Amino acid sequence: MTRPPPARGRTADVAALRLRYPDAFRVSWPARLATLAAAAALLGLTGFAMARLDFSATRILNGLGRLGEFSLMMLPPSAGGRFPDFLQALGETLAIAFLGTLTAALLAFPVAFLAARNVVRNPFAHFAVRRGLDVIRSVDVLIWALIWINVVGLGPFAGALAIACADFGALGKLFSEAVETADRRAGEGVAASGGSPLHRIRFGLVPAVLPVLGSQVLYFFESNTRSATIIGIVGAGGIGQYLTELIRVLELQQVAFLVLMILATVAAIDAVSGRLRRALIGGEAR
Missing domain, CATH: 1.20.5 (Single alpha-helices involved in coiled-coils or other helix-helix interfaces)
Structure with a gap:
């Protein structure tokens, strides 16, 4: 067993180090x-x-x-004979989240290439697109819901538009960062073989970033399930409308039942999307 050096020796070593590396x-x-x-x-x-x-x-x-x-007062949770209505409202919430996320992803995908420095070399165009995404992203989804409710009226359509607008700015920024950090060797190979800039994007950049983009879209869908519940409180459809009505009249047992339904749904979506995200990233790694 090695004995530690004596204290005097350690002090001398520290002093020597101080002299050698004073900074x-x-x-x-x-x-x-x-x-x-x-x-x-x-x-x-x-x-x-x-x-x-x-x-x-x-x-x-x-x-x-x-x-x-x-x-x-919330115990025991009870549907109060309204389970079919609650189930329909929950399906409406999922539809809002799905449609809003899908619309935002489809719109953000082409814009992300315009915001990426390695695709658009013009600094003014790149700056304008980035700042536009920042402006859209800075408005919260609840504010977008209030805006669209006044434009298209109450209901789930306004909720889907609100999520699409809020996520368009966020996904556009994340997508552009994924494009900028993508491996350039595939694109350089396409260009070296005589491909045009569009070919370099189509066959070099898109396959490299697609798994990452898909993973981000799945995460946003999971998050938007909760957001769709919140914007339903202001009249954008979904299960949030039932929540605000029941809380207002203190039907807390039904509120507890709705909360449990939301928790179970979010947990299921989290489990499924987590597996899909790992499969996408794992496939990219292989």
Whole structure:
């Protein structure tokens, strides 16, 4: 068994290292002061936000008792004889999420190539497309739902349009980043064999990025199932309309049943889409 070196020997080694590499052991007081200033600013901002929002631990503790009462009122979950209606509304929510995600992906796919630096060399065109995607992505899906409700009226069509608009900006950005980071060797091979720029995109870039894009679309569909529930609360169709109505009249047992239906649906979609995403990425790796 090897014995550790004596403390005096270790001290001598450290001293030798200090002499050999003085920069590594030099204390950077400006960096330390900057770290302390950033930590103090963060604490100050947190305190200001808590005071501005009237944060109170007492209110939280008092609210926990009320939350317990609501939880007891939700037991046992019951459909109240409305299970067919709830099931139809859940199917409507899934249809909103599917149609909105599919529309956004189809629109974002060609735009992503215009936003990719390795496809569009013109910096002004590239900048304009990127900033346009940023503007669309900066508007939340709930705001899009309120806009489309006023344009096309209440119902699931407005919900699908809202998800399509919100996801168009996000998917366009993610797709363009996937195109920019794709392996260029296939495209260079197509160009070396006499292919045109369109051939380089079609046979070089698209096959390389398609598994990644498919994985991202599946994840967005899973996420949009929850988003479709939320926008239903403002009148964009789906199971969210039942949720807001039942919460308003305190039919909490039916609310609990709807929540369980949503949880089961999201869990099932997560399991299926997770397998599909792993298959796509695994196939790309092979």
